[in-house]
Amino acid sequence: MLSYDWDSSPANRSKQPMFYGYLPDKASDRAVCFLSMTAFTFAHSLMQTCSCSLLAAMNMNWLLYYLGLDMLLYFMYKIAKNDFFYFINKKGLVRFFIAILHRTVTKTLANFTLFLQIRHPHEVGGLAFLFSIPYTIAGSFISIYLYSTYDGGEVELDVGTLQILLGSLCTLWFISGVTFLAFIDKTLIHTFYNADNTSEFKRKFVLHHLNNTSNPDDGKKIASLALKDHPDVYSGWADELLKPWTLKNWGRWDEEQPSWFNETWVEGVPNEYVPFKWREKYMKTGRV
Template sequence: MLTYDWDTSPAKRVSEPQFYGFIPDKALPRAVCFLSMMSLTFAHVLLLTSACALLALTNPNWLLLFLGVDMGIFYLYKIVRGDFFYWLNLAGFLRFITAILSRFGGKFMANFTMIMQGRHPQEMDGLSFAISVLTSVVGSFLSVYAYSNYYDEDEKIDGETLQTTLGSLVSIWFVSAVTFALVIKREYLHTFYSMETASAYNRKNFLHHKEDQDDKKKGVLSLHPDVYKAWGEELIKPWTIKNWNRWEEEKPAWFTDKWIEAVPNEYIPFEWRVKYKKTKGRVDDSQLQRRRGSISVRELVGGKGER
């Protein structure tokens, strides 16, 4: 289970302690947490797939309406909050298409697998994830009502069987959800209903790492600039300007040509911009991108990109 593996990963817990770590550390609570996750996922998936099947039998258009409205509300929510575009560092039309596909894929996966990674602020966020989970329960009641009242074929599942099955699955879902909420670490409960955007999350994560944890902070500059544009001048620029000379002297493993290329020009000390020959004064972004695409920073300096 990806959620379990990632949440218990020491590397993940160190790099993003604000998000990873909800699973208890002791053996018994961890086992209970794992079992409740499994049973909750089981009930969720069966509720939603059964709802889709009943709606498809009753009227396929109702199924399309149910799924379309659910997806449309999610897209609208992301757009209104300025959190629609994905965190990958892409530009132009490719960025737009990637946002559409990635948001669709993330929402679809969360709906039909209940993968809890979907609550990450760079994916759906906690509130959207919680609504997707609740949709399975609401949709199951609506589908049973629609099937019982509007499906006219001779071979039809009787209402008592549907209600018994629905009641059993909802009971499993409810007990599992309550057990899960009680056993996880309390400080992570908010991640399951948080409205935190990708930008706000990365700012908090950047601030969490200490002054000497450059290897943890550096990851933010591999994201799209929109993720940090609201606070980059305030936090990232002073950090890079202050430490650039030291990085050039110490040459840490992560301080590579590829990473340097992702750093906005204004976040690099002027003397190093000159040495890299990125500008000879200043160039616009399109010229800079052409240069970056044709030759590495180290080669411009005169080296061969060796570390």
Template sequence: MISYDWDTSPEQRRTVPFQYGYIPDKASSRAICFLSMMSLSFAHVMLRTFSCGLLAVTNMRWLTYYLAADMGLFFLYKIVRKDFFYFINMTGIVRLSISILNRFVIKGMVDFTMLIHLRGSCEMGGFWFLVTLLLSMTGSIVSAYLYSNQYQDDDKLDTESLQAVLGSLSAIWVLSALSLVLVMDRKYLSTFYNFDTASDYERKCFMNAREDQDDLKSELLTDHPDMYRTWGDELLKPWTLKNWDRWEEEKPAWFTDAWIECVPNEYIPYDWRVKYNKTKGRVEDPQMRRRSSVQQVKMLMGGLEEK
């Protein structure tokens, strides 16, 4: 299972320690977590498929409305929270198109595979991941009710069989979820329901990185500026201004021309901005601005004296 591999990956736990690590290190606990994740995924996918199948045979338009409303609510949630655009560093119609496609695909993957690692704030988000799980349960109940009362063909499933299937899958869903919660490291439980945005996620990435993990911090500046606009001046700017001379001397592998081009002008020391020729029409040296003002005053005074 991909989600199991992601959470137990040493690299993921090193780079994003606040998101990955809910599976304990003890072998028996890991086995229980793995089985719980597998059975929860099975129950979720079957309930979702069960719902779609019953709605499709009852009234195809109802299935269309259900899927459209489900996707539309997810899009609306992301838009209202100003978290719809993907973190890719592009602009205009390209960024909009990629964001729409990504949100659509990620939502579909969670709906029909329940990949737990997609609960990350840059993807589905913890809260809407939980909403999706609950909708798979409630949607199956509503679909079964509509099927029982609206579908009239001779090959209709009897109510007892329908209830047996729905009850069994729901029981597996509940027991698997409880088992996972009881065995997992519960300090990560909030990642399954929090309201963090992609910007909040990246801020946590910076805050949780160690002093020697400049490579991880540097990746944040390659994302779209919207991802760090609200906190970049507080955290990223002091970090780059403090360490730029050292990076120029040490030349780490990630410190490339392409990376420097991604860094906002105001995050680069002025002397280096001049060397990179990144000041034109953008950020000026405060000292140069004061000198220019003094020269203007002198010119004005000189003109008055001539008169």
């Protein structure tokens, strides 16, 4: 499972400790988490598949309403959180179409697979990810009820069997979900319901790495990645964190030439973040 692999990755845990690292270090506890993740993602996927299948069998429009309402609520939530556009540094219609495509794909993945990585603030986000769980469970019960009362054709599946199936899946989901929460690192439980948008998360990311005392050079390198994002991501807090950092250290970077201080990175830095005395030297990169 990708979620398991990514959370176990030492590189991810070092780069984003505020998100990765919920899996325990003890092998037996980690195995329990892996089995729990497999169980509740299986239950969630099957419930969603059953709901969609029953709605489509009765009336395809009902399926479209069910999926469309969920997507509409999600888009409204992202817009309200000022988090609709993706963080990559693109402009105009390209940025708009990337946002539409990416948000649709990631929300669909969350709905049908409960892929834990999707709860990242760059993607669906913790709160919207959490909402997909009761929405799917409620949709399962509603679809079975509609199927049992549908008079548009002969009911071909036994409603009692469907109810037993749904009840079993809900029980499996609840038991495996509670087990999973009991074994993971409690300091990261908030990532499963956190409402941070991309900008809020990136601020915490930068602040953590700028204050990295164990390996300050590596921390500065990672923090520099923020300036590769679209300016909308960091404009709200850049004067607090990024601008003082670049103004203070630009001369040292020019002398030491760290690996990340290259032409591509420099071109992405706003003019006002560069000390005036250094701007003429970097005009070759398009700076004025």
